[in-house]
Amino acid sequence: MHSVKLRMESGEGMSISEFSYPLFQAYDWWSMYKDRGVQLQIGGSDQYGNIIAGMGAVSHMQKIHGLNGGAEEEDPKEAPYGLTTPLLTTASGEKFGKSAGNAVWLDGQMLKPFDLYQVGYWNN
Structure with a gap:
């Protein structure tokens, strides 16, 4: 959540909805990954940070819930992937x-x- 850090350092602040949006989007992806096997999130270039945060969250939750078979390295066949396109x-x-x-x-x-x-x- 590098963008959050930059906003806070700039002194502009951030609304709770702005702050929580990437968290909800990441959790939504985790839920779809766990329940339906969704490994790919596609979005416009403005969603890059949210997609990266979601990839990290899904990878982290895989480890917590033991969905990576206890492996140290993430299996590319099970990994979350993100794809951004120009708006x-x-x-x-x-x-x-x-x-x-x-x-x-x-x-x-x-x-x-x-x-x-x-x-x-x-x-x-």
Whole structure:
């Protein structure tokens, strides 16, 4: 949580929701890893710190719960992985996302296939 340290040192402070967001995201990944075997988290480049924190949390919880078979080294087949991509933005440079009200869902019930095509077509 290097970003937390930097914010606190700058004197700006941080809200409790800002501070706890990476913790909840990391725990959410741990829960999905444990219950469903989810090893990969994909996010925009703005989520890099949260994904790294989540990888560390999942690895730590594996050891605590003995899911690594007691091995000293983490098995790459069982390790958590993160992948970040450049942010997907509108033609005007606005970020796509839930908070902006223009999320790109990979679910046909939440976003029609034609609308998904339009996002890709117009942003090339």
